[in-house]
Amino acid sequence: MGILTSGRIVAFIAFILAWIATYLGIELGKRGKVKIRRLPALDAMEEAVGRAVEMGRPVFDIIGMGTFTDIYATQTVAGLSVLNYVAHLCARLGAKLYAPQASVDVMPVAIEMVREGYLAEGKIEELNVDEQLPYLSGTQFAWASGILGMASRLKPASVIMVGPFWAESMMFAETFDRLGALEIGGTARLYQLPFFAAVCDYVLIGEEIFAAGAYLSGDPLQTGSIACQDWYKIAAIILGVIGAILATAGLPWVSQLMSI
Amino acid sequence: MSEVVRKYIPLLITFIVGVIAVLDFYTTVPAIRGTFTVLKNWGIVVTAFALGVGAVNLFRVHGKRIAERGELWPLSGWLLFMLIVFVVVGLSTGKFDASWQYKWIYNAIMLPLGATMYSSLCFYMAMGAYKVLRIRNIDSLFLFLTAIFVVFGNTPIFPAAFPGFFYTREWIFKTIISGAYRGIRIGVGIGAVVLGIRTILGLERGYLGRA
Numbered sequence: 001m002g003i004l005t006s007g008r009i010v011a012f013i014a015f016i017l018a019w020i021a022t023y024l025g026i027e028l029g030k031r032g033k034v035k036i037r038r039l040p041a042l043d044a045m046e047e048a049v050g051r052a053v054e055m056g057r058p059v060f061d062i063i064g065m066g067t068f069t070d071i072y073a074t075q076t077v078a079g080l081s082v083l084n085y086v087a088h089l090c091a092r093l094g095a096k097l098y099a100p101q102a103s104v105d106v107m108p109v110a111i112e113m114v115r116e117g118y119l120a121e122g123k124i125e126e127l128n129v130d131e132q133l134p135y136l137s138g139t140q141f142a143w144a145s146g147i148l149g150m151a152s153r154l155k156p157a158s159v160i161m162v163g164p165f166w167a168e169s170m171m172f173a174e175t176f177d178r179l180g181a182l183e184i185g186g187t188a189r190l191y192q193l194p195f196f197a198a199v200c201d202y203v204l205i206g207e208e209i210f211a212a213g214a215y216l217s218g219d220p221l222q223t224g225s226i227a228c229q230d231w232y233k234i235a236a237i238i239l240g241v242i243g244a245i246l247a248t249a250g251l252p253w254v255s256q257l258m259s260i
Numbered sequence: 261m262s263e264v265v266r267k268y269i270p271l272l273i274t275f276i277v278g279v280i281a282v283l284d285f286y287t288t289v290p291a292i293r294g295t296f297t298v299l300k301n302w303g304i305v306v307t308a309f310a311l312g313v314g315a316v317n318l319f320r321v322h323g324k325r326i327a328e329r330g331e332l333w334p335l336s337g338w339l340l341f342m343l344i345v346f347v348v349v350g351l352s353t354g355k356f357d358a359s360w361q362y363k364w365i366y367n368a369i370m371l372p373l374g375a376t377m378y379s380s381l382c383f384y385m386a387m388g389a390y391k392v393l394r395i396r397n398i399d400s401l402f403l404f405l406t407a408i409f410v411v412f413g414n415t416p417i418f419p420a421a422f423p424g425f426f427y428t429r430e431w432i433f434k435t436i437i438s439g440a441y442r443g444i445r446i447g448v449g450i451g452a453v454v455l456g457i458r459t460i461l462g463l464e465r466g467y468l469g470r471a
Contacts, residue, residue: 005287008286015282019457022461068303081464131321135318171384188452190445195385206448210455213455222458233450
């Protein structure tokens with residue numbers, strides 16, 4: 001086993017199985033045999049944008065301050081998928097979108113996605129990138145205070161926060177709540193989840209943000225690809241139960257198997 | 261041609277880079293390790309270029325605000341002034357952020373401001389806790405009781421007088437919370453892996469603007 005890194009062999013096999021499971025999920029999705037449960041937080045996005053249109057106030061979409069090169073990159077990608085969807089909605093329904101940026105490597109992608117959304121809806125002339133997607137700061141609390149200032153001045157009707165968040169999550173959630181905004185929050189950072197759960201109107205918990213792109217696309221092929229998440233969870237539960245029973249009996253076989 | 265450039269070439273690049281990154285993690289092949297190191301270095305260079313995008317955006321937005329004497333324009337002027345000061349001090353000393361002058365500015369301005377914002381979190385958390393801990397039904401009663409034990413168990417005075425608070429808090433953390441925490445963590449891990457596979461396969465195109 002010289003080619004494979006020691007201690008990651010079982011993980012590699014599990015990864016290969018995940019590819020196979022994803023392929024099977026896609027095939028089932030193509031045949032229309034995959035149904036995923038409703039996610040109220042994602043369903044509420046249209047309501048959030050509609051509310052902003054009715055109130056004549058803007059929508060804020062905050063994707064956090066993750067980058068493409070840190071361990072939270074997947075959450076950033078999930079946040080960008082939601083941003084793209086929200087940009088489409090805002091352009092279509094006529095709400096003004098603000099998406100303040102914190103990461104210089106994510107910012108060009110975010111701009112491109114919002115531009116694509118407005119272009120697809122034939123409203124590109126309504127987009128002012130400098131005003132609507134300003135770069136505030138790469139420093140956590142400078143960025144956070146910038147957003148709090150923008151929120152106080154612009155008084156958004158709705159705010160969508162999906163991505164990696166840190167201590168600023170509670171500041172955002174509370175401030176937007178005080179401004180009377182409808183809040184949709186979602187992150188896979190476990191320490192911040194309780195803050196969103198405490199204050200936001202709708203919450204995406206952990207893995208749900210990763211399904212957002214596929215869910216919002218409505219594409220059966222993509223929906224099929226996220227079905228395998230549940231299969232893997234079932235496998236994890238079975239392994240967990242067996243491992244707990246064996247470990248209680250003094251046989252740490254499952255943990256030893258995982259470390260091969 | 262446009263579709264090839266905007267859609268297929270980025271997807272191909274994503275696939276190749278994604279597969280190399282995965283193989284780098286799981287294998288010990290020197291050629292793959294070396295290739296991925298080069299790719300990571302490219303990433304650092306591209307990120308450095310991206311810094312310019314942020315700086316240009318700041319100058320455009322705030323320069324326009326100053327020129328038009330827009331709302332709070334003196335603050336925009338102050339922001340650009342400090343941006344230039346940081347850059348000039350960093351470059352002129354030749355030691356960038358390691359110079360004492362740069363460190364002094366950073367420690368005298370940025371750190372206290374950041375600490376001030378961070379410390380204001382206690383008020384936000386108190387407001388959030390008030391909303392969550394109002395007893396409206398049986399669920400919120402249990403949440404309230406749990407919070408009482410956790411909050412009192414975290415303070416020095418209560419466990420000193422009543423050690424039971426400390427042990428109850430420990431039991432809540434190690435028995436109840438860690439179970440739920442691990443469940444969510446497993447879900448997050450699986451979700452991230454599947455999103456990665458979807459991205460490599462070109463199914464997740466959010467980062468391309470659904471090209």
